[in-house]
Amino acid sequence: MSRLRVAIQKSGRLSDRSLGVLKRCGLRFAHSKDKLFWFGQDFPVDLLLVRDDDIPRMLLDGVCELGIVGENIAREVMLERNGGTGLTCLRKLGFGQCRLSLAVPEDLEIGSLQELQGKRVATSYPALTRALLGEQGVTVQAVELSGSVEIAPGLGTADAISDLVSTGSTLRANHLRELEVLFRSQAALYSPSTPLPDEKQQLLDRLLARLEGVLQAAESKYVMLHAPREALDKITELLPGVEHPSVMPLEGSDRIAIHAVCVETVFWEHLEALKAVGASAILVLPVEKMLG
Ligand SMILES: Nc1ncnc2c1ncn2[C@@H]1O[C@H](COP(=O)(O)OP(=O)(O)OP(=O)(O)O)[C@@H](O)[C@H]1O
Ligand SMILES: O=P(O)(O)OC[C@H]1O[C@H](OP(=O)(O)OP(=O)(O)O)[C@H](O)[C@@H]1O
Numbered sequence: 001m002s003r004l005r006v007a008i009q010k011s012g013r014l015s016d017r018s019l020g021v022l023k024r025c026g027l028r029f030a031h032s033k034d035k036l037f038w039f040g041q042d043f044p045v046d047l048l049l050v051r052d053d054d055i056p057r058m059l060l061d062g063v064c065e066l067g068i069v070g071e072n073i074a075r076e077v078m079l080e081r082n083g084g085t086g087l088t089c090l091r092k093l094g095f096g097q098c099r100l101s102l103a104v105p106e107d108l109e110i111g112s113l114q115e116l117q118g119k120r121v122a123t124s125y126p127a128l129t130r131a132l133l134g135e136q137g138v139t140v141q142a143v144e145l146s147g148s149v150e151i152a153p154g155l156g157t158a159d160a161i162s163d164l165v166s167t168g169s170t171l172r173a174n175h176l177r178e179l180e181v182l183f184r185s186q187a188a189l190y191s192p193s194t195p196l197p198d199e200k201q202q203l204l205d206r207l208l209a210r211l212e213g214v215l216q217a218a219e220s221k222y223v224m225l226h227a228p229r230e231a232l233d234k235i236t237e238l239l240p241g242v243e244h245p246s247v248m249p250l251e252g253s254d255r256i257a258i259h260a261v262c263v264e265t266v267f268w269e270h271l272e273a274l275k276a277v278g279a280s281a282i283l284v285l286p287v288e289k290m291l292g
C-alpha cells in the first residue's frame, strides 16, 4: 500500500507546531525520541525529522512528498536550486510568522532601498534577497552568513542586513533600524510541483481535507448568547463570519438564544459591541474539528 512521507523540522521554532498540526489531523506515530524516522500508525503517513533548510531540498530530490517549512526557506531553496520553481505551497499553516526585512545601522542616513545600490548586505537568504531587491531595481553584493547576521554591520563586513524579524528586539539590541519589509513569511505545507501517482494523490487529498478542518476549527469559535428578538439582525452582523445563526426561544422570557459558529477571530471588541445591543450570557467555546 502507498505511504506518504512528511518532513518537518527536528528541533527549532517550527517543530512543536508542525507535529501538533499533524497530530490534530489524527496522525499517530511510533517512534523513539532520537530517531529521525517516525512510522505512521493509523494513517499511512510517516514523518522525517530534519534540519529545516533540508526540507525543500528533500522535496525537490523526491525523498518525501510533503514538508512543513517557512515560506522564506522554501523560496530561497527554489531560487537557489531551481530558478524559483519546483515546489507547490498547498496550505499556509498560520504559525511561524515573521518577515524578511532590510535593516541598516541606526545612525546610517539611508531613507530608501535605492540608496543601497552596490552595497554589501549580509544575509542567510542571498537568493531571495537578491531577487526581491532586484524586483525594485536594486542590485547589492550579498554576503552570505548562516547565522548571527545582525552583527555583520558592527564588524564592518556589511553595510546592511536582510534578516528575519518578528518582535524587532534582535534589531534593536544590535542598533539596527528596519528600513523595509521585503517578504512576509509563515510556515506552510509544501509538495513537489510534479504530479503524484493516483494512490498517493488520494491519500494527500484525504490528509488535506483533515488539515482544512483542523485549521478552520482553530480559527473558529462557537458563540452562545441571549438577546432581545429585535436585536437578531444587528447581532448576526456583529458576529464575525456568521451567516445563519440558530435561533431558539427562551422558556418564560421574550428574549431568544442565539448560537453561531464564528469562522473569524472573536475579539473582545466584538463581545463589547454585542453587549451594547442587548446581548447577555455570552459564552465563547473552542471548536475542535470542522467538516464542511
Ligand atoms: N523570530 C522569529 N519569529 C517567528 N518565526 C521565525 C523567527 N525566526 C525564524 N522564524 C521561522 O522559523 C523557521 C525556523 O527557525 P529556526 O530558528 O528554528 O531555524 P534554524 O535555526 O535554521 O533551524 P535548523 O536547525 O532546523 O536549521 C524560520 O525559517 C522562519 O520561517
Ligand atoms: O525580531 P526578533 O523577535 O528578535 O526575532 C528575530 C531573530 O529571530 C531569528 O533568530 P533565532 O532567534 O531563531 O536565532 P538564530 O540566530 O539561531 O537563527 C532571526 O534570525 C533573528 O535573529
Ligand SMILES: [Mg+2]
Residues within 6 Å of the ligand: 051, 052, 053
Ligand atoms: Mg536552518
